[in-house]
Amino acid sequence: xxxxxxxxxxxxxxxxxxxFNNPPVNIFGPKMIPPFNEIISAIELDxxxxxxxxxxxxxxxxxxxYDFLAKPEETTSLPLGPTGxxxxxxxxxxxSRAPVVSIAKIRGRATGCGSELALACDxxxxxxEKAIMGHFEVGAGIVPGGAPMARLPRLMGRxxxxxxxxxxxxxxxxxxxxxGYVNRSFPxxxxxxxxxxxxKRIASFDRQAISDTKRFxxxxxxxxxxxxxxxxxxxxxxxxxxxxxxxxxxxxERGLHQSGxxxxxxxxxxxxxxxx
Numbered sequence: 001x002x003x004x005x006x007x008x009x010x011x012x013x014x015x016x017x018x019x020f021n022n023p024p025v026n027i028f029g030p031k032m033i034p035p036f037n038e039i040i041s042a043i044e045l046d047x048x049x050x051x052x053x054x055x056x057x058x059x060x061x062x063x064x065x066y067d068f069l070a071k072p073e074e075t076t077s078l079p080l081g082p083t084g085x086x087x088x089x090x091x092x093x094x095x096s097r098a099p100v101v102s103i104a105k106i107r108g109r110a111t112g113c114g115s116e117l118a119l120a121c122d123x124x125x126x127x128x129e130k131a132i133m134g135h136f137e138v139g140a141g142i143v144p145g146g147a148p149m150a151r152l153p154r155l156m157g158r159x160x161x162x163x164x165x166x167x168x169x170x171x172x173x174x175x176x177x178x179x180g181y182v183n184r185s186f187p188x189x190x191x192x193x194x195x196x197x198x199x200k201r202i203a204s205f206d207r208q209a210i211s212d213t214k215r216f217x218x219x220x221x222x223x224x225x226x227x228x229x230x231x232x233x234x235x236x237x238x239x240x241x242x243x244x245x246x247x248x249x250x251x252x253e254r255g256l257h258q259s260g261x262x263x264x265x266x267x268x269x270x271x272x273x274x275x276x
Contacts, residue, residue, distance in 0.1 A: 028113040029067025030074040063114030092120035099211035116146030124182040131173035139168030139270025141244030145235025150223035170267035
């Protein structure tokens with residue numbers, strides 16, 4: 001397997017695939033930002049590309065939370081993106097507005113940053129048996145930062161969005177489908193074929209028709225840059241609070257960032273922190 005953290009595969013000039021490859025649990029951190037930003041820029045600039053699919057090379061994990069072991073300055077020292085937003089929300093906004101169709105193929109845990117990426121994509125399809133969606137952050141004292149508060153209510157309504165965000169628990173693939181978190185969930189054996197067939201079908205259509213249709217849909221459905229940027233700022237503030245640092249430290253001591261039960265059942269484990 002390649003040692004690259006983010007792999008770009010060009011299935012054809014009009015259909016690309018991006019694969020996350022950061023073992024053991026596909027944590028997203030500052031080292032992944034430059035290569036991911038390069039891919040977002042390539043998506044924006046390529047004149048032939050029509051469809052891009054995001055998936056994972058790591059069994060059990062699409063993408064999880066941000067890297068709590070990284071030095072804060074590794075993130076805070078990065079320059080603002082072209083939108084004027086911090087790097088992570090900048091890349092998500094640019095992906096949503098790119099003139100190509102983005103599809104998240106979710107097998108394993110898409111929580112924290114993984115959920116935020118999936119929500120920034122145009123479509124989300126999940127393995128019924130293996131996908132787990134969710135936002136654990138509030139359970140750890142953190143305000144989510146990649147705009148799930150701006151995106152989730154638009155997809156599933158206010159009540160269900162607050163259940164996901166404030167409940168801070170794991171959402172399996174079949175429930176994610178019922179809530180509108182993902183477009184559809186499939187038996188795991190059928191997921192790859194469906195996503196590949198849909199991507200190739202869309203890629204066979206006229207590029208201008210695709211981009212114009214997406215552009216008008218974006219007007220009716222995407223959050224403003226202000227909404228996205230404000231969430232990230234509050235997220236950083238929340239991480240710095242002593243009570244939050246205490247919760248993160250406890251999770252790290254119990255196995256966060258490692259292969260094992262904490263990462264595979266993070267929703268459960270944040271619920272066991274209590275009022276520490």
